[in-house]
Amino acid sequence: MGRYIQVEENVKIYVEDLGEGTPVIFLHGWPANHKMFEYQFSRLPANGYRCIGIDFRGFGKSDAPWESYSYDRLADDVRTVIDELGVTDATLFGFSMGGAVAIRYMARHNGHGVKSLVLAGAAAPVFTKRDDFDYGMDPEEFTEQMIVAAFEDRPKMLTKLGLQFTKTKTKAGMMIWLQSLCLQASHHGTVKAALSLREEDLRSDLSKIKVPTVIFHGAKDKICEPNLAKLTSEAIAGSRIVMFEQSGHAMMFDEQAKFNEELLLFLNTEDLLRRSEDIDHVNAVSK
Template sequence: MGYFITVEQNVNIFVEDIDPGQGKPILFLHGWPANHKMFEYQFNHFPKLGYRCIGLDYRGFGKSDRPWKGYSYNRIADDIRIVIDTLRLESVILVAHSMGGAIAIRYMARHGGHKVAKLALLGAAAPAFTQRQGYPYGKTKEEVNKLIEDTYTDRPKMLEDFGDIFFERYLTESFKAWFQSLGLEASGHATAMCAISLRDEDLRQDLVKISIPTGIFHGKHDKICPFVFAELLQAGIKGSKLIPFEYSGHGLFYSEMKKLNKEIAQFIVS
């Protein structure tokens, strides 16, 4: 079932609520530059286990409205808080990929983990996506600036090139075309603005504010968010558990979908 939730005047967020019954809710936060449909192979699985799966498209992505402003981690975290409160969710399992992982961390710090029981970070773009003083990890700001420039000049080619380093394993041409189509559903401006947030945001001070059970699921061959990110997250989030994926790059939700689904299910009940 799909519907819209108003998060501020003239801004509506699209939500897909799969099997909205009495099951424990899992809220999925998608990565850049896709939308909630990237979790298709999780949405096929977890309702069979009795969970209520909820996906949303950030402002500017998928079917959500496309305002000119509002693409900071703070604003998107606030949108998520409104969705959770509007749906009256309790004991949420937050499953978040890439930029979604960064936004989930900001949500936990900014909103005190409001209504979230467990946090699963998948290839998270955190503690910081780009290199800076005291943090020699990730992409350079110049590399992200090139992504932003390419978004504004040839977005289809940018998405194609980004997709080429997203997955570690062989993909059919049909799958690659489908995955690229998710990025094309977004606003080009929103895609660029969120890349600016990826470039500039720093979550190192947010990590100590997370006190719930946290699972860190990360591909060993990730070319977008290198595996060292996962090690830094484990060191920074007290009591967190790191689960490496030996045969995955950034797209572990597909490359090792069976292992990921199994590991998330075990994490939820542990």
């Protein structure tokens, strides 16, 4: 079921809410929308999970204000959705830029309503190189290939991005479908969110994450290099990495069966642990 949630006076965010059970909140990558997770939305509800997909402002069916595409603002939108839906004990799932926003949410809002975290191909700790950070994309290269190219010919830019996005290059239909999702984004939202990708720094956020965390990453990722996953994991206490050896950036398409299996394994394990803790708490109170 889809609905709109007011996050600012003149801004509404589109949210898809499907299934019943433990909630899993999905944050999409740049410049797609929640529909990129349709192969999870078609499976998780059958396994007792409620799928909540958020279209970031400027993307998918959400409103596209001219300003306000910082990670802080996007994280605040997520907080409003969680509060409006009354969600508790959720797993927050963030892919690529969505992973970056998920990290900022956990730090900025102290993990409100979230009991576990999945980061998939996350654009973290920093997406572009800095004087003190020698990983990620070169900022000038990113500006030329993504931002300048979006102003000149957005469909062409998305086609080139798609060739790096997934290893399923022979699946022409899949590539066309993914590009169609990206073209649903507003032009200015695409550009301004890209500026956030280039400029934002999450290094100080990572140590504030205190929930069980798993990091999914493609070994052949050309957009967010695997070293970024290692650095992110080192900074999040107790986190672990699941590497997808045959995947590029989008492991949910390149190794779909393994991806869904690993996601369900993590979700089921966290549910069992939470139930065990609840039983222990009840037993302790009753003594």
